[in-house]
Amino acid sequence: xxxxxxxxxxxxxxxxxxxxxxxxxxxxxxxxxxxxxxxxxxxxxxxxxxxxxxxxxxxxxxxxxxxxxxxxxxxxxxxxxxxxxxxxxxxxxxxxxxxxxxxxxxxxxxxxxxxxxxxxxxxxxxxxxxxxxxxxx
Amino acid sequence: xxxxxxxxxxxxxxxxxxxxxxxxxxxxxxxxxxxxxxxxxxxxxxxxxxxxxxxxxxxxxxxxxxxxxxxxxxxxxxxxxxxxxxxxxxxxxxxxxxxxxxxxxxxxxxxxxxxxxxxxxxxxxxxxxxxxxxxxxxxxxxxxxxxxxxxxxxxxxxxxxxxxxxxxxxxxxxxxxxxxxxxxxxxxxxxxxxxxxxxxxxxxxxxxxxxxxxxxxxxxxxxxxxxxxxxxxxxxxxxxxxxxxxxxxxxxxxxxxxxxxxxxxxxxxxxxxxxxxxxxxxxxxxxxxxxxxxxxxxxxxxxxxxxxxxxxxxxxxxxxxxxxxxxxxxxxxxxxxxxxxxxxxxxxxxxxxxxxxxxxxxxxxxxxxxxxxxxxxxxxxxxxxxxxxxxxxxxxxxxxxxxxxxxxxxxxxxxxxxxxxxxxxxxxxxxxxxxxxxxxxxxxxxxxxxxxxxxxxxxxxxxxxxxxxxxxxxxxxxxxxxxxxxxxxxxxxxxxxxxxxxxxxxxxxxxxxxxxxxxxxxxxxxxxxxxxxxxxxxxxxxxxxxxxxxxxxxxxxxxxxxxxxxxxxxxxxxxxxxxxxxxxxxxxxxxxxxxxxxxxxxxxxxxxxxxxxxxxxxxxxxxxxxxxxxxxxxxxxxxxxxxxxxxxxxxxxxxxxxxxxxxxxxxxxxxxxxxxxxxxxxxxxxxxxxxxxxxxxxxxxxxxxxxxxxxxxxxxxxxxxxxxxxxxxxxxxxxxxxxxxxxxxxxxxxxxxxxxxxxxxxxxxxxxxxxxxxxxxxxxxxxxxxxxxxxxxxxxxxxxxxxxxxxxxxxxxxxxxxxxxxxxxxxx
Numbered sequence: 001x002x003x004x005x006x007x008x009x010x011x012x013x014x015x016x017x018x019x020x021x022x023x024x025x026x027x028x029x030x031x032x033x034x035x036x037x038x039x040x041x042x043x044x045x046x047x048x049x050x051x052x053x054x055x056x057x058x059x060x061x062x063x064x065x066x067x068x069x070x071x072x073x074x075x076x077x078x079x080x081x082x083x084x085x086x087x088x089x090x091x092x093x094x095x096x097x098x099x100x101x102x103x104x105x106x107x108x109x110x111x112x113x114x115x116x117x118x119x120x121x122x123x124x125x126x127x128x129x130x131x132x133x134x135x136x137x
Numbered sequence: 138x139x140x141x142x143x144x145x146x147x148x149x150x151x152x153x154x155x156x157x158x159x160x161x162x163x164x165x166x167x168x169x170x171x172x173x174x175x176x177x178x179x180x181x182x183x184x185x186x187x188x189x190x191x192x193x194x195x196x197x198x199x200x201x202x203x204x205x206x207x208x209x210x211x212x213x214x215x216x217x218x219x220x221x222x223x224x225x226x227x228x229x230x231x232x233x234x235x236x237x238x239x240x241x242x243x244x245x246x247x248x249x250x251x252x253x254x255x256x257x258x259x260x261x262x263x264x265x266x267x268x269x270x271x272x273x274x275x276x277x278x279x280x281x282x283x284x285x286x287x288x289x290x291x292x293x294x295x296x297x298x299x300x301x302x303x304x305x306x307x308x309x310x311x312x313x314x315x316x317x318x319x320x321x322x323x324x325x326x327x328x329x330x331x332x333x334x335x336x337x338x339x340x341x342x343x344x345x346x347x348x349x350x351x352x353x354x355x356x357x358x359x360x361x362x363x364x365x366x367x368x369x370x371x372x373x374x375x376x377x378x379x380x381x382x383x384x385x386x387x388x389x390x391x392x393x394x395x396x397x398x399x400x401x402x403x404x405x406x407x408x409x410x411x412x413x414x415x416x417x418x419x420x421x422x423x424x425x426x427x428x429x430x431x432x433x434x435x436x437x438x439x440x441x442x443x444x445x446x447x448x449x450x451x452x453x454x455x456x457x458x459x460x461x462x463x464x465x466x467x468x469x470x471x472x473x474x475x476x477x478x479x480x481x482x483x484x485x486x487x488x489x490x491x492x493x494x495x496x497x498x499x500x501x502x503x504x505x506x507x508x509x510x511x512x513x514x515x516x517x518x519x520x521x522x523x524x525x526x527x528x529x530x531x532x533x534x535x536x537x538x539x540x541x542x543x544x545x546x547x548x549x550x551x552x553x554x555x556x557x558x559x560x561x562x563x564x565x566x567x568x569x570x571x572x573x574x575x576x577x578x579x580x581x582x583x584x585x586x587x588x589x590x591x592x593x594x595x596x597x598x599x600x601x602x603x604x605x606x607x608x609x610x611x612x613x614x615x616x617x618x619x620x621x622x623x624x625x626x627x628x629x630x631x632x633x634x635x636x637x638x639x640x641x642x643x644x645x646x647x648x649x650x651x652x653x654x655x656x657x658x659x660x661x662x663x664x665x666x667x668x669x670x671x672x673x674x675x676x677x678x679x680x681x682x683x684x685x686x687x688x689x690x691x692x693x694x695x696x697x698x699x700x701x702x703x704x705x706x707x708x709x710x711x712x713x714x715x716x717x718x719x720x721x722x723x724x725x726x727x728x729x730x731x732x733x734x735x736x737x738x739x740x741x742x743x744x745x746x747x748x749x750x751x752x753x754x755x756x757x758x759x760x761x762x763x764x765x766x767x768x769x770x771x772x773x774x775x776x777x778x779x780x781x782x783x784x785x786x787x788x789x790x791x792x793x794x795x796x797x798x799x800x801x802x803x804x805x806x807x808x809x810x811x812x813x814x815x816x817x818x819x820x821x822x823x824x825x826x827x828x829x830x831x832x833x834x835x836x837x838x839x840x841x842x843x844x845x846x847x848x849x850x851x852x853x854x855x856x857x858x859x860x861x862x863x864x865x866x867x868x869x870x871x872x873x874x875x876x877x878x879x880x881x882x883x884x885x886x887x888x889x890x891x892x893x894x895x896x897x898x899x900x901x902x903x904x905x906x907x908x909x910x911x912x913x914x915x916x917x918x919x920x921x922x923x924x925x926x927x928x929x930x931x932x933x934x935x936x937x938x939x940x941x942x943x944x945x946x947x948x949x950x951x952x953x954x955x956x957x958x959x960x961x962x963x964x965x
Contacts, residue, residue, distance in 0.1 A: 023502070023531075027509065030527035034510050034520040053522055069661075069743050069752055089661070089742040089754055092371070092725050103524075117372075 032103065038080035044110040053103050054082065054112060061096045075100065082106075086114035093121040138192055139204050142283035145189040149236070150273040152182045153266045160263030164256075164333060172255075175262045176247055177925045182269065183240040184921035190237050191915025193230065193282060197223050203290035206230055206282045212294035216839075216896060222307045225314070228431060229282035234311070236272045238318045239265065242347075246322045250343050257340060260329030268321055271454050279447060305365035312358035313385055317423040319351025320388055323395075324420035327413055331465040336472045341399055341412070346779060348399075348416075352392045353775040359385050360768035371725035371740045373659065373756040375764075378528040383507045384426030390500035391419040394493045401486045404551060406476030408486075410466065411493070413473065417462040422500070424455055429507070481553040488546035492539065499535050503528070533586055537593060540648055543641050544570075544596035547604060566599035583655075590652035594645045601638045601645075608635075632778060639774030643767040650764025653735070658757040661742065665750050673757040675737055676700040677709070682749050689855070690716045692726075695741045695751045699730065706730070711741040711753065735759040829854075834872045837881055841868065842896050844889065852896055 037056035062073035071086045103118035156178035163171030202208040210226040225234040243265040323344035330340035363375035395415040428451035513521040548562040574592030613623035664679040694712040712726040730737040736758040743752040829835040838854030843861040853861045
């Protein structure tokens with residue numbers, strides 16, 4: 001191997017490992033656990049205080065207090081239900097039975113406190129998924 | 138009809154296999170008859186797909202709900218335009234649309250290059266055919282668009298969500314498809330070059346234009362997606378780092394890298410392995426993006442549902458692509474050796490190399506972060522996700538680094554830049570950057586990252602201006618014309634270079650928009666009548682909440698007046714609409730006031746009709762319009778670079794007399810194209826939609842679209858802006874004056890000089906063509922198939938004649954030569 005090849009490959013390895021290390025170290029700051037409602041609710045204690053993204057369907061109509069924008073609603077999946085509190089603007093498609101992902105942390109009573117702008121409702125897509133039948137009544 | 142369609146798909150699969158087989162045989166044995174055969178078979182495939190497409194479009198138009206796909210994605214109430222575009226509305230149809238587009242692109246590419254790249258053509262056909270076979274296979278076994286209801290067909294279609302019946306949503310997906318599908322052509326040429334060993338630069342010349350065209354479609358598609366999100370969804374932003382969006386961005390990064398590094402290979406014969414790899418990766422990422430969003434491998438609310446079977450098929454295909462392509466690269470490594478070595482890091486090629494590394498890293502990073510949930514689940518058993526802040530944190534410095542290279546790269550010389558030349562070249566751009574940076578800091582703008590972004594924008598702008606100025610100066614002295622003509626001549630002479638600078642100028646404007654995003658102001662307030670809120674330079678005075686109904690929907694509208702720096706600038710009317718039978722899904726109607734400095738963006742978040750209170754979300758988005766404008770400039774630059782040589786010939790002609798006039802005209806034309814004067818769309822339901830008095834008037838309201846230019850062509854019967862209201866009044870007046878429907882339509886067509894004002898083309902005269910187009914395309918397909926068949930059946934006769942009479946014309950001579958070659962080869 002020529003001197004040049006060695007130099008190039010050493011610097012490439014150094015740069016790549018530095019970038020990978022940076023990426024992995026920053027990713028743990030920004031990372032959130034992505035779970036379905038039932039996965040959280042089978043052992044809610046272990047998730048308390050962690051940053052979560054919870055995937056489920058809205059159960060019943062979300063209740064809103066006047067024009068305060070404080071929403072109280074329930075999300076469910078596979079027979080488990082979770083209470084949620086959120087203050088702020090909700091997406092157009094946020095309604096009963098909507099498929100949502102909510103971001104936030106759960107408190108000691110297993111109620112999830114959703115972050116501002118933390119509700120993502122399913123995009124009104126033409127590419128419909130298998131319709132998720134509400135299993136809980 | 139459905140069974141005919143399915144039969145055509147099956148036939149297309151068989152023909153694609155045959156085209157593949159003859160292509161491989163023709164490529165290996167070099168027999169011209171086999172090569173012609175494979176090309177012919179490929180054209181047949183295109184014909185079959187066009188006929189199949191015509192059948193499905195016909196089914197949509199005639200409301201044939203026995204076909205499941207048609208029933209699911211359309212209904213009788215849809216206007217014709219949306220019925221036609223429902224073709225690519227769902228997965229099954231979009232696969233078919235993909236195959237059809239690829240067939241048309243492939244036929245065009247093969248036809249154009251049939252003589253110039255004789256040795257590549259059979260392999261190109263073989264590669265495209267394999268890709269086609271994969272998608273056709275998916276359609277046959279998994280997603281058949283012609284599937285019918287087994288029992289009695291439903292009488293009604295399900296219809297589309299009203300949010301998607303929108304101008305942007307109609308053109309945004311097919312543009313992205315065009316971009317994605319187009320990337321298959323460079324890949325096919327690349328593999329053909331690898332297999333046949335024709336690895337000089339000729340295959341690069343064949344694919345550069347294809348890549349650039351696909352890149353243009355991809356860019357415009359991405360921009361329109363952002364514009365749709367901004368105007369319709371009402372969250373104040375345009376990009377959310379969603380997997381579906383990222384899927385479109387990944388191949389954009391690698392294609393951009395390729396468009397730059399291809400210049401290094403052309404000029405210096407370096408980076409050959411790199412270019413080949415970029416083309417392969419770009420193609421791979423288009424397939425991967427489709428896989429990511431369609432198979433449910435990435436959990437996202439925007440993905441299209443899980444489908445394990447589809448996921449497996451895609452995985453097998455992708456593994457095959459990577460293994461085969463990179464094995465070929467390794468096999469041909471000795472032929473891909475660089476002609477030159479990198480002489481210095483202060484050279485143009487080094488700048489290109491750096492730009493490529495950064496773009497590739499961006500693609501890698503976005504891919505990694507998008508796939509992170511899947512990766513972490515596989516490695517640690519936990520599904521971890523990363524949000525937009527993580528993407529922003531990484532992409533900000535990456536973007537700024539790219540911007541630095543955009544400014545410095547073009548100023549460096551090939552091989553090695555001398556220090557003196559560097560000083561001469563960099564002085565003005567650097568000065569403008571420093572001056573801007575200092576001014577920004579003095580004005581109190583935070584240096585990281587907004588101030589830095591603006592000063593780097595100044596650097597790139599400085600570079601571009603300097604290049605144009607110095608270049609035109611040199612040409613002016615050489616040709617003795619005025620500077621303006623010299624500028625046009627310069628452009629015409631080295632169009633790739635200067636069109637590239639125009640694209641860079643677009644990038645600068647887009648970065649201005651990004652920089653402005655740092656000064657975004659957001660305010661969420663609950664207001665009662667008479668109360669006000671001030672956000673930045675604006676004061677929003679809320680007056681009332683009104684409920685109106687136009688028969689189609691109930692509209693809750695907040696009325697507000699806006700002042701800027703103390704001066705009243707008019708009313709704004711954010712609203713929520715509740716469509717009949719879709720009441721649980723209201724649509725947010727954002728009120729946007731556009732401006733060069735900023736957009737005022739108001740969303741009605743919640744309301745209470747009883748107390749008349751409204752919750753408004755008021756956002757000020759600084760400089761955002763420069764971003765959309767920048768995308769426009771990028772598109773113009775790319776199109777200029779793609780224009781054929783002849784289009785610019787007048788400017789380089791030797792007679793300079795007429796040149797000045799022509800160039801002024803050209804400039805006016807470009808100016809007119811770039812900045813169409815439009816009235817502002819400002820929602821103004823003050824003048825409530827009156828019920829139309831006559832059926833003719835109602836019909837006209839459904840047919841004429843609002844011409845304010847910013848509402849996305851809503852029908853005047855639906856649009857709530859002042860322009861639409863004026864048009865409604867005008868229509869009412871015309872109808873009252875006794876004009877018929879046709880007369881009013883004619884009046885508007887004459888007034889606006891085109892049928893732009895109509896929701897769908899008039900069903901007569903020339904426009905019958907538009908209605909007739911799907912059928913015509915189908916007919917062309919049939920004719921292509923028939924034509925090839927006739928040609929083939931005739932060939933043996935001609936061959937026989939050639940032997941007997943041996944005509945002396947060139948064509949026959951070439952053919953004889955070829956046959957001689959074939960026979961000699963067979964002897965070997």
